[in-house]
Amino acid sequence: xxxxxxxxxxxxxxxxxxxxxxxxxxxxxxxxxxxxxxxxxxxxxxxxxxxxxxxxxxxxxxxxxxxxxxxxxxxxxxxxxxxxxxxxxxxxxxxxxxxxxxxxxxxxxxxxxxxxxxxxxxxxxxxxxxxxxxxxxxxxxxxxxxxxxxxxxxxxxxxxxxxxxxxxxxxxxxxxxxxxxxxxxxxxxxxxxxxxxxxxxxxxxxxxxxxxxxxxxxxxxxxxxxxxxxxxxxxxxxxxxxxxxxxxxxxxxxxxxxxxxxxxxxxxxxxxxxxxxxxxxxxxxxxxxxxxxxxxxxxxxxxxxxxxxxxxx
Numbered sequence: 001x002x003x004x005x006x007x008x009x010x011x012x013x014x015x016x017x018x019x020x021x022x023x024x025x026x027x028x029x030x031x032x033x034x035x036x037x038x039x040x041x042x043x044x045x046x047x048x049x050x051x052x053x054x055x056x057x058x059x060x061x062x063x064x065x066x067x068x069x070x071x072x073x074x075x076x077x078x079x080x081x082x083x084x085x086x087x088x089x090x091x092x093x094x095x096x097x098x099x100x101x102x103x104x105x106x107x108x109x110x111x112x113x114x115x116x117x118x119x120x121x122x123x124x125x126x127x128x129x130x131x132x133x134x135x136x137x138x139x140x141x142x143x144x145x146x147x148x149x150x151x152x153x154x155x156x157x158x159x160x161x162x163x164x165x166x167x168x169x170x171x172x173x174x175x176x177x178x179x180x181x182x183x184x185x186x187x188x189x190x191x192x193x194x195x196x197x198x199x200x201x202x203x204x205x206x207x208x209x210x211x212x213x214x215x216x217x218x219x220x221x222x223x224x225x226x227x228x229x230x231x232x233x234x235x236x237x238x239x240x241x242x243x244x245x246x247x248x249x250x251x252x253x254x255x256x257x258x259x260x261x262x263x264x265x266x267x268x269x270x271x272x273x274x275x276x277x278x279x280x281x282x283x284x285x286x287x288x289x290x291x292x293x294x295x296x297x298x299x300x301x302x303x304x305x306x307x308x309x310x311x312x313x
Contacts, residue, residue: 151310
């Protein structure tokens with residue numbers, strides 16, 4: 001009995017009634033070569049197979065020579081079986097196109113610290129603040145409203161040229177501070193507001209202006225470790241001359257009527273100071289927005305009335 005070529009493993013199992021493992025061993029023992037398309041595919045078969053019994057008999061009768069029969073026995077045709085050269089079958093797989101593995105490099109976005117690190121520090125000037133206001137309100141307000149938000153040149157104090165300490169700068173812009181603080185008696189208000197970008201910077205400036213403040217009372221107007229109710233209580237129960245804080249907390253106090261701007265004479269912006277990332281106060285989006293909102297809440301109006309002076313330290 002010879003083998004036939006079964007191209008499907010499922011047909012072979014069905015015809016033999018044997019499990020896959022026995023069919024494979026059967027092929028290995030009777031076939032010269034066998035091949036499997038893939039381990040996960042059931043389609044398998046032998047590469048070289050033998051012809052069937054009927055085919056062998058037909059070929060042998062045509063190719064074999066007659067043999068002289070013996071005298072004692074009956075003449076029987078001798079059959080010589082020639083094994084056919086096995087034909088090889090190859091299963092071709094479709095050519096896989098090579099994928100382009102080259103990744104497009106994305107350009108690294110420039111950080112504000114990278115830009116500021118290359119630029120030399122420049123002192124703030126009044127035109128910088130006016131330009132900042134125009135950029136913020138340019139698309140939101142009409143021409144008439146923008147004109148009302150314009151700050152007059154007369155409201156600006158001399159800007160810091162990066163040579164002053166904080167005490168020397170305050171002495172230059174407010175030479176009559178001692179006389180001014182003696183006449184201040186109104187509660188819930190301050191004579192001078194200093195706006196910084198962080199609580200740590202506020203504490204640093206409070207320590208650095210010891211030579212200027214004298215015996216005047218200073219209040220910390222930032223949110224770190226200080227509740228807004230405590231700050232409102234201090235403003236209501238005492239006369240305070242100078243306030244140092246962040247724009248967000250100062251804006252919240254003005255909204256809740258805890259701080260009045262009626263007695264305010266000086267507003268100082270900590271304009272030129274940079275943090276560890278080389279960002280100024282106006283380079284931080286949250287601080288910049290809070291500072292502009294605070295200016296819009298009434299300080300710009302007071303500046304136009306020439307009752308408040310603006311300084312850029």
